[in-house]
Amino acid sequence: MAFDAWELETALDEAPTIAAKLDVAHAVMSALGLGALIYDYAPVAYTHDGELITPSFFGMRDVPLDMVDLWSASGFYQIDPVQHLALNSPRPFVWSYRKNGRTVLNRALDARHEPVVSYVHDTAITCGLTVPIHLRAGDCATFTGIRYDAQDDFDRDGAEILPRFTLLAHAVHAAIEPLFGEAERRSRAVHLTPRERECLRFSAEGLSAKDISARIHRSVPTVTMHLNAAARKLDARNRAQMIARAAHYRLL
Incomplete structure (x- = not known):
């Protein structure tokens, strides 16, 4: 044995x-x-x-x-x-x-x-x-x-x-x-697209939607769309909760 x-x-x-x-x-x-x-x-x-x-x-x-x-x-x-x-x-x-x-x-x-x-x-x-x-x-x-x-x-x-x-x-x-x-x-609990994760990471760094749009060369409405999609998937009511839950799921 x-x-x-x-x-x-x-x-x-x-x-x-x-x-x-x-x-x-x-x-x-x-x-x-x-x-x-x-x-x-x-x-x-x-x-x-x-x-x-x-x-x-x-x-x-x-x-x-x-x-x-x-x-x-x-x-x-x-x-x-x-x-x-x-x-x-x-x-x-x-x-x-x-x-x-x-x-x-x-x-x-x-x-x-x-x-x-x-x-x-x-x-x-x-x-x-x-x-x-x-x-x-x-x-x-x-x-x-x-x-x-x-x-x-x-x-x-x-x-x-x-x-x-x-x-x-x-x-x-x-x-x-x-x-x-x-x-x-990657956790199976939440799946974000690569663009949603990218926008979320920049948001966690304190960048506004306008700042993020300049970083990724996309329009402000497009950035807002990605952030809103991430918030829905994370069941978050606001930006602070979205970032906290993203950190919990190791998405940042």
């Missing part, structure tokens, strides 16, 4: 793509007795009104076939109690959805999580480990390993392998994050 940290970093460095690095991680996880892998990254974790934002990147290995769509496009991510725990604390944790489980997750489950609870029982993915990775800029990632058909004593076994799994999680994230492009680093 052990792995060499130097060999792990070497294997990750030699893997040329994100997909290849996740394949390395999945192989190492197998040595820890874990089957499915889930890695996700969100440049912004919450909307301005507190709702979870679907990550801009999901990497999954050996998960049920419909899980990718359910979590990335059907709203299951927003009601996933494991994600709620991960975003509220940087502490790695073992989890179990079973009624006799003795993990931090068992104390957190309530009625809003029922669709996820039913799904994980139906697909035999009730037990696993998750490492939250909270970053300085406010972005975050989570790295999860799942054991299919885990025994009832998984809480003890999971606690034993958690330190090695945590090392794996941070090594994998450190290897993958530099490969992210603009699509991965």
Whole structure:
């Protein structure tokens, strides 16, 4: 069940793509007795009104076939109690959805999580480990390993392998994050056009619509149109709120 940290970093460095690095991680996880892998990254974790934002990147290995769509496009991510725990604390944790489980997750489950609870029982993915990775800029990632058909004593076994799994999680994230492009680093919550973002950035610097029009060589009405479109997308009532929300979503 052990792995060499130097060999792990070497294997990750030699893997040329994100997909290849996740394949390395999945192989190492197998040595820890874990089957499915889930890695996700969100440049912004919450909307301005507190709702979870679907990550801009999901990497999954050996998960049920419909899980990718359910979590990335059907709203299951927003009601996933494991994600709620991960975003509220940087502490790695073992989890179990079973009624006799003795993990931090068992104390957190309530009625809003029922669709996820039913799904994980139906697909035999009730037990696993998750490492939250909270970053300085406010972005975050989570790295999860799942054991299919885990025994009832998984809480003890999971606690034993958690330190090695945590090392794996941070090594994998450190290897993958530099490969992210603009699509991965842009929040899925709000999409502005390049011109809207440009006008918004100049507005945040204190420039008037007239000043911005001179900078980008467009008419004042055109600049105003772009700023108004950005404000609508950000659900902002005035310029100050628009700039504050743009900063929240890392659009400036």
